[in-house]
Amino acid sequence: MKWLLRIFLAVLVLVIAGFAWWLFGQHHAALPAATRTAAKLQEPALIARGAYLATVGDCAACHTAQGGKRYAGGRALPTPFGDVPAPNLTPDDATGLGQWSFDAFWRALHEGVGRDGHALYPAFPYTSYTHVNRDDALALFAYLKSLPPVRNASAAPSLRFPYDLRASLATWRGLYFRPGAFVPDPKQSDAWNRGAYLVQGLGHCNECHVARDNLGGQPRGEALTGGQIPAQNWYAPDLSTHAHGGLQGWSADDIVALLKTGQSSRGAAFGPMADVVVQSTQHLRDADLRAIAVYLQSLPPRPAPAQPGMQLDPTASLARGVTLYEKQCASCHGKDGHGVGGVYPPVAGNPSVTEPTGINAIRIVLLGGFAPTTAAHPRPYSMPPFAQQLNDADVAAVVTYIRHAWGNNASAVMERDVAIYRHTPVE
Amino acid sequence: MNVRTPLLLAAASFALSLALRAHAADAPSVPDTLKQRIAACTACHGEHGQGTPESGFFPRLAGKPAGYLARQIKNFQDGLRKYAPMEYTVRGLSSNYMHEIAGYFAAQQVPYERSPVPAVSAEALHRGEVLATHGDPARKLPACAACHGSTLTGVEPDIPGLVGLPYDYISAQLGSWRTHTRAMVAPDCMATIANRLGEADITAVSAWLATREVPADAHAQPPGSVTPPLACGVLGAKETTR
Numbered sequence A: 001m002k003w004l005l006r007i008f009l010a011v012l013v014l015v016i017a018g019f020a021w022w023l024f025g026q027h028h029a030a031l032p033a034a035t036r037t038a039a040k041l042q043e044p045a046l047i048a049r050g051a052y053l054a055t056v057g058d059c060a061a062c063h064t065a066q067g068g069k070r071y072a073g074g075r076a077l078p079t080p081f082g083d084v085p086a087p088n089l090t091p092d093d094a095t096g097l098g099q100w101s102f103d104a105f106w107r108a109l110h111e112g113v114g115r116d117g118h119a120l121y122p123a124f125p126y127t128s129y130t131h132v133n134r135d136d137a138l139a140l141f142a143y144l145k146s147l148p149p150v151r152n153a154s155a156a157p158s159l160r161f162p163y164d165l166r167a168s169l170a171t172w173r174g175l176y177f178r179p180g181a182f183v184p185d186p187k188q189s190d191a192w193n194r195g196a197y198l199v200q201g202l203g204h205c206n207e208c209h210v211a212r213d214n215l216g217g218q219p220r221g222e223a224l225t226g227g228q229i230p231a232q233n234w235y236a237p238d239l240s241t242h243a244h245g246g247l248q249g250w251s252a253d254d255i256v257a258l259l260k261t262g263q264s265s266r267g268a269a270f271g272p273m274a275d276v277v278v279q280s281t282q283h284l285r286d287a288d289l290r291a292i293a294v295y296l297q298s299l300p301p302r303p304a305p306a307q308p309g310m311q312l313d314p315t316a317s318l319a320r321g322v323t324l325y326e327k328q329c330a331s332c333h334g335k336d337g338h339g340v341g342g343v344y345p346p347v348a349g350n351p352s353v354t355e356p357t358g359i360n361a362i363r364i365v366l367l368g369g370f371a372p373t374t375a376a377h378p379r380p381y382s383m384p385p386f387a388q389q390l391n392d393a394d395v396a397a398v399v400t401y402i403r404h405a406w407g408n409n410a411s412a413v414m415e416r417d418v419a420i421y422r423h424t425p426v427e
Numbered sequence B: 001m002n003v004r005t006p007l008l009l010a011a012a013s014f015a016l017s018l019a020l021r022a023h024a025a026d027a028p029s030v031p032d033t034l035k036q037r038i039a040a041c042t043a044c045h046g047e048h049g050q051g052t053p054e055s056g057f058f059p060r061l062a063g064k065p066a067g068y069l070a071r072q073i074k075n076f077q078d079g080l081r082k083y084a085p086m087e088y089t090v091r092g093l094s095s096n097y098m099h100e101i102a103g104y105f106a107a108q109q110v111p112y113e114r115s116p117v118p119a120v121s122a123e124a125l126h127r128g129e130v131l132a133t134h135g136d137p138a139r140k141l142p143a144c145a146a147c148h149g150s151t152l153t154g155v156e157p158d159i160p161g162l163v164g165l166p167y168d169y170i171s172a173q174l175g176s177w178r179t180h181t182r183a184m185v186a187p188d189c190m191a192t193i194a195n196r197l198g199e200a201d202i203t204a205v206s207a208w209l210a211t212r213e214v215p216a217d218a219h220a221q222p223p224g225s226v227t228p229p230l231a232c233g234v235l236g237a238k239e240t241t242r
Helices: A002-024 A044-057 A059-063 A102-111 A134-146 A166-176 A190-200 A252-261 A271-279 A286-297 A315-333 A359-367 A392-402 A415-422 B004-026 B039-045 B066-077 B084-090 B095-106 B122-133 B167-178 B189-196 B199-211
Strands: A076-079 A082-085
Touching: A044 A059, A044 A134, A059 A271, A102 A134, A190 A286, A252 A271, A252 A286, A271 A359, A315 A392, A359 A392, A359 A415, A359 B084, A392 A415, B039 B095, B066 B084, B066 B095, B122 B199, B167 B189, B167 B199
Parallel strands: none
Antiparallel strands: A076 A082
């Protein structure tokens, strides 16, 4: 009888998916090939503006393979549903944007639909880019059209069933996506509005800095409250600077410093955010960085966590943690956890240490690494990896200790957590 | 009152300076040196880039040509060489910083240590010697010495030495060229060679190299002292086919 039930459930799922596809699936036509590049697109000022906007959007991060030609695509974005390779954005006729008209580009950015009329997978963050205005889209398009064409066909997405079905994508779009536009708030300053536009649109910050649900959707009303990045296993912190926010107490200067130099008096960028700083934010104009800071500082306070502090008696682990910290960590981060300004980040009060999961601290202890290489810090200091020196219990002990010391008040981490993240592939 | 105010101010500033100094004493003093900056490298490769000759797991960097070392960092960044912890560590480094770090390790002078060599037959060692010094023209295999220098200590600035390296390291590198976890910019001459070698050849040549005495002068030979028999992208040859 069990098999009968299974078949019934499978048929039910298909019927619901088919209905959703019929209900929500926006059906789009293929757009004709662009016959020639309009003269308007060749204006140097427009191209230069587009180059800056492409940097703001960090398009190259996904649309460049490791060691590959810039913007020529090929990097596969890992998701819990399978890998989605980023396509070629250079104006190659056969494999890139060569035959794309601006209308097609605008529809992709604004509505998440490819030139052939098929919906795009939201690994391409059109959920954010839908807020980009048409003028900026035109500049971006002009810039991409100005790149040297590179022939590089991108692979097809390798999504698992049932995520590879068109109906699944249509359902997803019905649930989580509406084409939108950035609407300025006249009650707020110009800087706030500029910051909001950059953060919500091209910056696509919320693609990482929110906890996605089981279907990979971004829950409404929880923007920028932080979350674990699926498949990559780093924790992108909450970005509120007010009570219980992930950046509680951060000044506008702290935010600007982190985005511009990779470091602030509160902490340093690492993991995926280090790449963002190196490739994107360090190149942003000061006024734009300041605008981003103004907007982030307006994010509201967050509710107090339900179960603050340690969840079990960690006394034994803490004693081991103190010993390890003083032996391995204090020579750089200081006995008081304050670090050394501009050299070694503090551990006390550092949101990367106290984020809810402990993943970031665990992985940094295991991996070590350099602070981001930026114009401000061209020769950054680095942290040794401890993966070879410390076993899982040791890492758990020292991370639990630093999440508890100097007024930090975050949960203990378990040996089994370390075992998991020790083997997370580093992309 | 007027006399006292400056005194009070002086006392207050003295107290403040004491407090500041006490705080500064808590903060570690950090040497402004490259060695201090590259703790992420030296944690595994050793303070002087000596590596772990007993296991061969963390390769020696000391004294290898700077151009070669910088290229390896770049190759890890570009995914031509695959080893996740290395790829992660070097991913954000600028070209300038890579070259500076490479220069640091190239300048280190560390004596070579003997590493364990598996028991191989006299014939195998002889086979290894022939391959290293004469190659095998019938299979279009050039001698190691044709590129790595007559004393096998490498050639500035791009070709590493082969003597003084552990057996496990050499055989693992030749293997990784065959399994595509180590590559160079095309045309990849070492990939061509590694794929022409059989497994027994790799054992033989690695064993013979690992048993060689390191010459008193282990420095790489001067630039231009070899004429490479194969087209190598790392030596400036252009890719001919795609």
